Amino acid sequence: MSLEHLRKLEAESIHIFREVAATCERPVILYSIGKDSAVLLHLAMKAFYPANPPFPLLHVDTTWKFREMIAFRDQRAKELGVDLIVHINQEGVRAGISPIVSGSRLHTDVMKTQGLKQALDLYKFDAAFGGARRDEEKSRAKERVFSLRSAEHRWDPKNQRPEPWRLYNTRKRPGESFRVFPLSNWTEADVWDYILQENIPVVPLYFAAPRPVVERDGALIMRDDERLPLLPGEEAQIRMVRFRTLGCYPLTGAVESTAATLPEIIAEMRASRSSERQGRMIDHDGSGSMEAKKQEGYF
Amino acid sequence: MHGALPATDRDSMLAPRAQSLLRFFTCGSVDDGKSTLIGRMLYDTNSIFEDQLEALERDSKKFGTQGANLDFALLLDGLSAEREQGITIDVAYRYFGSNKRAFIVADTPGHEQYTRNMATGASTAELAIILIDARKGILPQTRRHSFIVSMLGVRDIVLAVNKMDLVGFDEDVFNTIVEAYRELTAGLGFAHVVAIPLSARDGDNIAIHSQRTPWYRGPSLLAHLETVEPVSASAETVFAMPVQWVNRPDLDFRGYAGTIASGEIKRGDEIVALPGARRSKVARIIGPDGERAQAIAGEAVTLTLTDEIDVSRGDVLASTPHHLKPRRNMDARLLWMIDAPLAPGRDYIIQLATGTANARIAALHHQIDVESFLPRPTQMLTMNQIGLVSLACDKPLVMADYRKDRELGAFILIDRLTNHTAALGVIEPAVPTAAEFNIAPAVEPSFLARIATRMDASDIALSVALSSGVYVLTGNQWAAGAVLTTDVILRPLIAELRSRTRARVEGGLDDGNESGAGI
Secondary structure, three states: OOOOHHHHHHHHHHHHHHHHHHHOOOEEEEOOOOHHHHHHHHHHHHHHOOOOOOOOEEEEOOOOEOHHHHHHHHHHHHHHOOOEEEEOOHHHHHOOOOOOOOOHHHHHHHHHHHHHHHHHHHHOOOEEEOOOOOOOOOOHHHOOOEEEEOOOOOOOHHHOOOOOOOOOOOOOOOOOEEEEOOOOOOOHHHHHHHHHHHOOOOOHHHOOEEEEEEEEOOEEEEOOOOOOOOOOOOOOEEEEEEOOOOOEHHHEEEEEOOOOOHHHHHHHHHHOOOOHHHHEHHHOOOOOHHHHHHHOOOO | OOOOOOHHHHHHHHOOOOOEEEEEEEEEOOOOOHHHHHHHHHHHOOOOOHHHHHHHHHHHHHHOOOOOOOOOHHHHOOOHHHHHHOOOOOOEEEEEEOOOEEEEEEEOOOOHHHHHHHHHHHHOOOEEEEEEEOOOOOOHHHHHHHHHHHHOOOOEEEEEEEOHHHHOOOHHHHHHHHHHHHHHOOOOOOOEEEEEEOEOOOOEOOOOOOOOOOOOOOOOHHHHHHHOOOOOOOOOOOOEEEOOEEEEEEOOEEEEEEEOOEOEEEOOOEEEEEOOOEEEEEEEEEEOOEEEOEEEOOOEEEEEEOOOOOOOOOOEEEEOOOOOEEEEEEEEEEEEOOOOOEOOOOEEEEEEOOEEEEEEEEEEEEEEEOOOOEEEOOOOEOOOOEEEEEEEEEEEEEEOOOOOOOOOOEEEEEOOOOOOEEEEEEEOOOOOOHHHHHOOOOOOHHHHHHOOOOOOHHHHHHHHHHHHHHHHHHOOHHHHHHHOOOHHHHHHHHHHHHHHHHHHHHOOOOOOOOOOOOO
């Protein structure tokens, strides 16, 4: 008798959660509210049942997330009874950093990457779970499940520890920390199939609905609030759209879709000929850009 | 041939999800086309998205080595250094599937200096694709990789003879390589070697049978991967679960969480907590979906027991009776993975399943030449070398022979100062009893010389002499040889020979292994 595909992935992820709980001092789940985080949280609940996960959730809020994401975040944390830490890079806020005036690269660096480092240092977390998958991007495909970061949070892709079997070397020096990726071996399709199988709540933005969008540089940007200025002659149109990935709303492209249920989303994804990160503006700075961002501490 | 896909393959993207999962990896010499092969498999299963394909076209023009054609290797070589140098440095994992199966493939480097990454990819694989350039035939790397594949317990091999287009799809070239490979690996314990003539660049025999190899009657590569049932990596069937985490939310609940390494467990089963001898019964089994009556190998569960016994991380819960023996001393094969060489006498941290201990290198018996498969005397092991050592731990660990148990037979050594993962290791069988030795028949001396064993150079001569003696007695070398082409059977024989030698020479017993005496 052997386990089927999703059950194997589930067991592997639970194993990783427990390994961290047993060997690290102050773990935290980096919770980004999206579908991968939803699965991550669901698996953490299973790994330690009947106890709650012995670590909190951390959301690094760039202040530009969709409003529905924030509402969903607060509701989920309350329902599950888990600790939620929200960290905002106040230096960035004071400096007036925003995706509109600062551009996507600076905004992401200051509000997301620097914000994350601040929070990890502030709370002295030594292991941060992330929902990244190796199938997302080429440099992610090379990353370990336990990814060691220096005291300065840098990733050294050329000097990664070999990770044979599932024997994770969790030793580190003071100040060093791990990024841990329990979903490393999951694909986008696995994530959705699992959400369907387990009936995991996700942000409604993943489902198609009439939403106000403007078309810019070939992307459909939802006008989630008044902070997104309309360009001359531009006006928001109501279109039937949904999101494949969620991030800062001015940087996240919607796709036109009528898929309003999980089975419809899954059918649409299988038929799709473009990758989920296509809607992410921040990835499009050349093929090596994710690797460069990760070396500097981006998750 | 680009994009020449039958409609059925395109439809497979829309089919229901695969129910089974196959983990495999590719290895071979530099420039044999491993990354190209995986890129081609992704392409032929429609697993590359359009925006990724556009990026590939851009990158192919900038970095590509295939002229105007797509350079599929660029799909895989994700690190900037790899793209600049045009080589694979680190292991990359890729995910694709058909309507029959989901696949996780590790693309591993060919260069000798990255052997450790290749071994990492092999450690979790159920099947290995060994690539050979049809123009070059078997190379030193082919031998090295085949040896490591064998050492890490992979028993199903695809011999992918690539670049057949560059030898005019010549059947004789193919057959010569296949015969040489079978002879080379006869002693490595492979269960199946399936040879397929390929052109990864052009797609011949990848997804569909190529018309350019009418003489080839076997399956296409993807057809084989979809249907192969790999020899089970772990033959062990007795229940064992290394305890990962003790779950104690309140005074009323004390659960032992872990992933079941082997066998199955039912509510009410008697268990023993090793390395001690405390017994209890399973009260509750909590699986990922809640309470249940039983659980099987591979599942991550939490068990509660009917008695309050002291169990902590690193202990192993096992059913009774069981044959697991906590040991402080063992022989193991190591693949060294850091710059600082292994030196006998040094201490490292051993991590075996969830157990850890301090381990001293009590003896370095020999290095193994992974191209000739011969043992060689040595004073140290350097990065990417393999050797046989005796380890002495400061407390007993529950362990098993790696060939029978891939979970409790595998470990890593960690450098105490740098925290680097210094070596991966596999546990050798404990010295067998005389009864086990007596059933082992004779063996052709050259087999003994070719496989890597725990022998010292002086032992080889004696082993050969002894086995020749047995051959003279039985007179049936070929029958004996056929039985003995798996190292599973060979090794205990040689272990016994060695221990007899020592017993004779030193007038004492081999103390390399003990069974539970150190508790």
